[in-house]
Structures are given as C-alpha cells and as structure tokens.
Amino acid sequence: MIRKCNEHGYFRGEVCPECNTKGRHVLGDRYEERLGKFVSGALRHFPNATGLEMDKKGWVNLDQFCNILKQKYKWATKESLISLVESDIKNRYEIDGGYLRACYGHSVDVELDHCECDLPYLYYGVSQEEADMILENGIKPVHQRYVHLSTSYGKANDAAQVHTDNPIIIKIDVDVARENGMSFMSATDEIVLAKQVPSEYLSIANFG
Structure with missing residues (x-):
C-alpha cells in the first residue's frame, strides 16, 4: 500500500521508513498493482493505444495522462498517480513540471536524455x-x-x-x-x- 507522511512524503508499507509514523492512507495494494501495470504499459509500450501524445524523449502531459487514467479507473486521482511515482524505490518514473515519463524499460522508439554515466x-x-x-x-x-x-x-x-x-x-x-x-x-x-x-x-x- 501507499501512504503519506506529513514530514517525509509518500512511502510504501505500513509505516514511514524515516520516522516510523503511520501517515495517511492513499492507495491500497490491489489498486496500487492495477495502477502500476497501466502506468508501465502506457509509458513504456503502448502510449498511442491509450490516447497519449508522447514526445521523442518519452514525456507525456501529466494532466492528459490523469484524464485518461480517470476514464479507465474511476477511483484513480492525480494524487494516486503522483504517490505511485514518488514512492517507487526503483525510480521507474519521473515527473518534471507538468510532464511524466518512464525512466527506462521502453519498447517504443524514444531518445532518452539522461545524464551521462561517469563510472569506469x-x-x-x-x-x-x-x-x-x-x-x-x-x-x-x-x-x-x-x-x-x-x-x-x-x-x-x-x-x-x-x-x-x-x-x-x-x-x-x-x-x-x-x-x-x-x-x-x-x-x-x-x-x-x-x-x-x-x-x-x-x-x-x-x-x-
């Protein structure tokens, strides 16, 4: 499940890993799984099939995504989407201003622009x-x-x-x-x- 700590933001599990407080419930396990599968598919594999307009670097408009999400899942909100992104320990997605994208895992033709790795x-x-x-x-x-x-x-x-x-x-x-x-x-x-x-x-x- 996803919860929100007033001090440390969104987290997954029963208590905040930073301060051990329970926080506010945002998304249950079943809804988290369903939302995660849709977000992964839409941002990595079939944006056109969902009606998303994706640019060459993989970005989609956050509000447009939320509108499409709401049509598919009546229970889904902008907060539930943001909580999924911000609580993900694998950092699969990122939000920049009013735009959202997957950081990796694409099968669609994108030209990502992450920073250059400096490891030997x-x-x-x-x-x-x-x-x-x-x-x-x-x-x-x-x-x-x-x-x-x-x-x-x-x-x-x-x-x-x-x-x-x-x-x-x-x-x-x-x-x-x-x-x-x-x-x-x-x-x-x-x-x-x-x-x-x-x-x-x-x-x-x-x-x-």
Missing part, C-alpha cells in the same frame, strides 16, 4: 548458455529500446537471478567505450542505458 565499468548478468554468444556478438536490445546495464557486480547478479540460477557477470569497459564515442546514460543510481555494447568492450567479471 558497468556490469551485465547473463545465463551460462548466453555468455559465449554475448562475448562474441556484444550486448544488443531484444525487446527494449536500450540495453539495461548495472552499476555494480552485485546489482547485475541480482537482476540476472530473476532469469537464471547461476549467472555469468560480464564487465563493460565504459572508459574505453566512451573514448570511442559511445554513450551511457544513468537512468537511476543502479541502471545505465546504452543503445548497444560491442564485444570489444566486454570481458568476464571477477567477483566484486
């Missing part, structure tokens, strides 16, 4: 069966606009374990790739986006 290395987890193919052919998006890279070995391992029990972690030499004109965008503190990563920048990572 990034990581990408794959199954043992995929490792040799990736090292030979590079990392390319399959169902998404960008490949999603992790900022640490541990985060890459966690992400890969959703799909495989014993992932192989590949290290990307970002410094060298950047010198050769590649761009790596920081979508969140944990996720970095690239259009693709050629094989010459890849190697098997040692733990840590």
Whole structure:
C-alpha cells in the first residue's frame, strides 16, 4: 500500500521508513498493482493505444495522462498517480513540471536524455548458455529500446537471478567505450542505458 507522511512524503508499507509514523492512507495494494501495470504499459509500450501524445524523449502531459487514467479507473486521482511515482524505490518514473515519463524499460522508439554515466565499468548478468554468444556478438536490445546495464557486480547478479540460477557477470569497459564515442546514460543510481555494447568492450567479471 501507499501512504503519506506529513514530514517525509509518500512511502510504501505500513509505516514511514524515516520516522516510523503511520501517515495517511492513499492507495491500497490491489489498486496500487492495477495502477502500476497501466502506468508501465502506457509509458513504456503502448502510449498511442491509450490516447497519449508522447514526445521523442518519452514525456507525456501529466494532466492528459490523469484524464485518461480517470476514464479507465474511476477511483484513480492525480494524487494516486503522483504517490505511485514518488514512492517507487526503483525510480521507474519521473515527473518534471507538468510532464511524466518512464525512466527506462521502453519498447517504443524514444531518445532518452539522461545524464551521462561517469563510472569506469558497468556490469551485465547473463545465463551460462548466453555468455559465449554475448562475448562474441556484444550486448544488443531484444525487446527494449536500450540495453539495461548495472552499476555494480552485485546489482547485475541480482537482476540476472530473476532469469537464471547461476549467472555469468560480464564487465563493460565504459572508459574505453566512451573514448570511442559511445554513450551511457544513468537512468537511476543502479541502471545505465546504452543503445548497444560491442564485444570489444566486454570481458568476464571477477567477483566484486
């Protein structure tokens, strides 16, 4: 569920993680799940099907989105949408003024403009069966606009374990790739986006 603390804003769970107060109820679990699925689909995969006008950088008008949302779910409010965005620990969405967008995960054709990542290395987890193919052919998006890279070995391992029990972690030499004109965008503190990563920048990572 989503609640709001008067001092620390929106949070998920029973009590505010900052001050341990209960706060005001905003959205129950069932409604949170339904709203989250719609927001993800509309902002990442099918904006046109919902009637949204999305610009090239993935932004949609917040008020237009709320109007469309209200037509689909009578219980949905602008606050419920904002609470979903601001309480999301994965930082999947962002609001800037009167506009809203997904930060990553797009299958629609967008050109995101996040800040450039300044880390020297990034990581990408794959199954043992995929490792040799990736090292030979590079990392390319399959169902998404960008490949999603992790900022640490541990985060890459966690992400890969959703799909495989014993992932192989590949290290990307970002410094060298950047010198050769590649761009790596920081979508969140944990996720970095690239259009693709050629094989010459890849190697098997040692733990840590």
